[in-house]
Amino acid sequence: MGPQRLRAGPVGVWGAMGGLAAASGPTMGSLLVQYLSWRWVFLVNVPICLLAAVFGARVLRESRDENATGVPDPLGVVLMTVALGAAALGIVEGPQWGWDDPRVLGAFLTAALGLPLFVIRTRYAARPAVDLSLLRVRSYSVANAGMLTFAMAFFAVTLANIIFLQTVWHWSVLRSAVAVTPGPLVAGAIAPLAGALADRFSHRAVLVPGAVAFAAAMLLLFATRVGSTPHYVTDWLPAAMLTGVGIGLTFTTLGSAAVASLPPSRFGVGSAINSSFRQLGAVLGVSVFVAVLGTPSTASALDAFHRVWYVMAAVAALSALLCAGIRNRPHQPQPQPQPQPARPGAVTVDS
Structure with missing residues (x-):
């Protein structure tokens, strides 16, 4: 048996499930806020987490570091x-x-x-608390930097788009949630394909186009075509669809690219650190969004959101540059052992 490698394909399947959950999340949240109370947004997570814990305990295999003791x-x-x-x-x-x-x-x-x-x-x-020695692995550290920057753009744009629809186009919470749903649906459909492509070609071959697609959606569509008058089908929907393509190609692939260069015994801690970079990107992205948007007046709100989209296009472009530095090779299936031909005069015994 050769060295174990982490395949992107299965990760893409989980990414598809995550994308479908992300698509239904805003709509479910808006229904709870509009017809019940905002507090239900937090309460509804309790049965979902319990279900995930029960299902995970049945299908997931936990690995442990036998030499680890104590707490971080x-x-x-x-x-x-x-x-x-x-x-x-x-x-x-x-x-x-x-x-x-x-x-x-x-x-x-x-x-x-x-x-x-x-x-x-x-x-x-x-x-x-964090195993910094893993960051000495070049592809791992570069993938984490790409995750940080892409997460900044993703979470900032996700929040910006919802607020834009409600404040500039004056749509209801429910209508705004439905309007942003096509993007996550596209991401969920693209994620399995992204995993298969990463397995066949390389992580970089998938990540760079994905981050570029996200940046192009911000720069060429949202920031230049979306105006104060609602034109959902002609202006907003193409931008949302292209954003979904970028997310589907990039987010889950970045996670698999980060740990693919690590030994199997370090997959767990490596994945945890990568998730921490994603959450850090969320914090910084929302913070930068709030700072860039400011407190605009009604007359200047559109320009403020355009400014946010321009900034996040630059952040996504930086993520594309970082992803170009990932050097992981595509997954190579392990060859199956071939039966050896019998030597002349040898006796063959069937077991």
Whole structure:
């Protein structure tokens, strides 16, 4: 048997399921908000999580590091949480409080001091919160950087589009949720294809076009064609569909590309770190969105959203450049052993 490799194909199947869930999520959430209460958005997750736990316990096989003991370094976790929270606070409140406000400067100073302290603590802790040694693997670190930047653009645009439909086009919560549904549906349909293509060609061959498609949707469609007058079919829908193509090609493939260069024994921790980069991208993306959008007047709202789409097109383009640096080779099926021909005079015994 040759070395084990993580295939992108199965990951794409899970990505399709995630895309379908993402498509139904906004619509279900809008129904709960409109007809029940916003609190139900949180309560509805309880039975879903219980179902996932029961189903996962039956079909998933858990692996453990037999040499691992104790819990990850608590001080490292605190340092990382404080540093990232302070950075998000400074970005979000900067436009409102003023970039020279002592509170904003203090938040950025806390982040600037907290991140190096976290790295130092992690290097010398007996049980570090994050295994920084994995970042020495080039393709893994590049894929995590690509995940960070693409997640920034994805989560910022997801929130921006919902708010745009309600504030500029003055659509209801439910109508806005239905309007953004085609994008996740396309992403769910594309994800399995992305996994198969990554297996056959390479992760990079899928990731770069995906990130470019997302950037093009922001730059060439949302920021230039969508105006204050609603034209859903001709202007919004093509942009949403192209965004879905970009998400389907990129998001799940980035996850598999990150850990594909790691040994099988490190898949678990490698995937967890990659998920952390995705969540960090969500925090930073929403923070940047709030800072770029500001508090525009009714007359300037359209220009403010155009500015957001331009910025996120640049962030997605940066993700495409990072993805071009991923050097993982496509999955190669293991050859099946061939029967050896019998030597002349040899006796063959059937078992």
